[in-house]
Amino acid sequence: MTRTPSTLELTAVDDIAALQTIGDAVLVQLPAGITAWAVTGHETIKALLLNPKVSKDPRQWPAWTSGRYDDTWISMWVGVVNMLSTSGTDHARLRRLIAPAFSKPRVNAMLPAIEAIAKELLDDIDQGEPGTTADLRSTYAHPLPMRVICTLFGVPADLHAEVGSLVAAFMDPHADPAATLGTMRRILEELIADKRAHPGNDLTTALVTSRDEETGDRLTEAELIDTLLLVIGAGFETTVHLIGNAIHGVLTHPDNPAVREARSGRRSWDTVIEETLRWAPSIAALPMRFATEDIALPDGTLIKQGDAILAVYLGAGRDHRAHGADAHLFDPTRSIGEHLAFGYGVHRCIGATLARAEAGTALHALFTRFPDLTAAPALGDTEPISGFIAFGRSALPTIPRPVPADERAVQ
Template structure:
């Protein structure tokens, strides 16, 4: 194996070339992740195996020797590995925390949200329709961002006045161009907002997930059976649900729009009825995974991979979902082709195994609704003239910093 360490570009600008390198380099590649080394896994079979392997942990405190001394306050992604929620939990702790959150994302509850999502989408499209013909509008800022914010804000009981501030903080969590100091300062802001939300909901509980989690923590704490959420787990669970439910869905909608605009023949298949909007969503998830790389996992003991690669105990592992989605082992020579009628749209964009994304059904429903209603309302939608799409400043989050479009052609 090539022992060269690939330094991942924190701006995300070199992702396609990096992904191609990861796919070509075998089952695992040494990468530099903002100053910390990890094994990036872009081989779909190897990644699936590791994601269900009990020798692989997400608990940095237990299984990453560098944590906390070399990480907390010193590494920009410290929040990603230092939170106390099901994202970083291992074994029994993970099962306990996931069990508390799972009911909020039950299939019946998600289906019941569909009319509200359609109503929110319609209101955003009404606002966009006021844009004069021929003039541009930023669909990321005015459509892809506010819809998930409204949905997750409603689900969590996040007050309207707090949503914009929280949105800015979540954006910064995914921004891998920040220094360690800037990331630490942002984390302080995040916890300030969350603590305020919890204090308010303790005084004024409602029919929302935050209130349900607070009740679960407080009731179980009184029982003293060891199953209760700690206060930090409560805050970090809220952070996980709000940030994951927002950022990834924004990118899915963003990439769905831009990819369809770049492939008009694929959109024509939907218009002709030979493909459905759910096919567009699944192919977008495969072709442009909303999360390109997801930090981090750790080897509990030495793990031998095919090809003679050994991940040593305590070494970090990076799931490279975007590279996996276009791997020829999954999709042959057409892996780099966007095809909404592809037979088998296999991807790992929502993860795999016990950490599979709880919000996957909600994200799919939001994206399908958003794309269907957008293109029905504005069939002549096109990128604004002379537009060069630029990636977000992130090696984690796969989206664009802006999405300028012309919704309706000018009268001329």
Template sequence: MTSSSISSPVPAVRLDSSGGRRLHEQAAELRAAGPAVKVALPEGVTAWSVTRGDIAKQLLTHPDVSKDAGEHWAGYRPGAIQWLYPWVDVKSMLTADGDEHERLKQAIGSGFSRSRIQAMRPVLETIVTRLLDDLTARPADGIVDLRAAFSYQVPTLLICDLFGVPDAQRGDMLRAIDLVLTTDLTAEQAETNKHDLYRTMMALIEYKRRTPGEDLTSHLLKNHELTEVEVVSTLILMIGAGSETAVALIGWAVYELLTHPDQLAAVLADPDRWADVIEESLRLHPPIMHLPLRFAAADIPLGEDVTIRKGDAILIGYGAHGRDPAVHTDPDLFDISREDKQHLAFGYGVHHCLGAPLARLEAAVALPLLFARFPRLALADPTTPPEPHRSFLGNDVTHLPVILDHLQGARPTAAEEGR
């Protein structure tokens, strides 16, 4: 890549990979600094960070903003930046514009139609019930990592079933998918994971060529217009996006309800309000903070003496919109009664996430059944926030320690405390 792509005479702010609270603090700092701010990313990449809600929406629908690195990123060399492989070097609807985007979207879109997603509810209920049965078999007063045992399992089990991933391949594939959102890897670790991603997707493809079925991988392979690279890329996108986003959504919703017993009581009293819980969780804790990358196809003036130049990379802060004080009053407060819960958790414009309805359905099934089974669910340590995932891309936690039946009924439930 040319020096104009990976370095800049303007000092760039290095994005922090601490995650958690720091993720939102830095977004607020960048928002205050200007409509776009140059930031330093791993492996020497510089991009314009956009964390103001109105500017993000403007650029997400701007005719001179592209997803095609090969066409519009100055000095781009495929494979030169290891950690960007699943975001830039792939050939899927994520990295395409116009007719090409529509072609690649249509290749998988029928599998995520409204009717197909709604038809998944019974399957989801079976998965969730099985996981809850497993939890019920554990000591009620012991500490359980709810992320590992539940919120991570629900989406990953479903997406692997949908794409026909055999049990023997799931561990390696999910480990590689999980590392895509980790932004403190060395270049060598990122390169290893790039190869692991490709290797595990090719293993699935080879398996499905031998034993095709009714799964979505077999569906992709029947589309003879797709190249092998496009099939691999689509699998990386859909299996990754189809699992990671819902994991964080379920986990953060549980955390916020357990720390706001009055709101938990309100939703348990009126189950129609689970949709409010889901949208408010997405607003306050978007699963994706920044989504790499977009590229300027022409100079784009933003005001305040800031112009994004043709060929520059752009990093949209999807997750910053929901906490923008210009968009929301008291943006850092969790409030399911908030009238305006708008967010960009699933993007905006033509690249709006195809799997957003599925993520919402997963939460809508998992959360009510969880609290029905464990009405005395409690955080193991309410005074300490869960350990965050180290990333400026994803917004998740590494563990969510809970007690399934805290003090086995000796104290009131979280919902009862809120009454």
């Protein structure tokens, strides 16, 4: 049945809800005129992510190998050689080189450093007078994961701001792809050269060493650069949105019982974090996968060999068949069950433990320091991040120390 090319466009996260009303898989137009199946059903995504006829290797995508999209935003996702754009043995080799660095024991060992970064940032925010507004995105949700990942990979502090804006550009289909990719690779080449000359106790040095030593899992120079690009990029921008979306959810649902309990220390922040991941996954949709053979979906939809497939994780999180009729609502009292915010199958996120640890530390430290933290009036007007890939907000205006009501009356 259905293979009717739809004229539906997917350019912003807000477009996703409409796709869900049409079907589990809908053929959409992405920016630059790229056609892909946007898959929004929880179970359908899981089945496709395990299907051996679905690959991440762009050589399986005739629209890409034709060169038609070389200069478009998609080149930032498929014109790279790292875990996200490989399948099979190449993917397994690239993944096992870096995944152990993000194991639970390794993440536990990072906790004191994460707590110290949170404290330092909160000390700065605490300088504000009671009643003043603080943008917790630029002062907290963004710098915390940025500093964690840059410390891990030995990226010097003077590069943080530039790396931050380049990584944001990867998530924006309207950014200049050649400039973004070119500048990021140049920075990483310089970082690699520096680590070769001055090895440090960091993950860039570890990757450079494994490239330079004769081991079974040897990396090419291009793979080394693009692996760093992926891990540094994925390693913080996503966590920025997790922390930001959780703060947003908490402050806009102050009366939710689970929110109240977390704020008062009667329950851990884990349920708030898992509900945030389900309700507002940092990666709303992840480009790109490709059908290596025709795939018939249970509803009769036919994905043809060579078609592109976009896993829409926001759709899975809001799928009422998986999460109930109120799936569109933020409610950490719900029994969350399985969510797909970290993906599924062999490409499942290697940084999930670190992301959860950073978010837990960040929320605990923030609400311990500022127990009365509240939304500033402008919070409701903040813009979502541009594009359909990342799901987050551009600002988080809050009032860390509201003026008590009796003092307001005197003023």
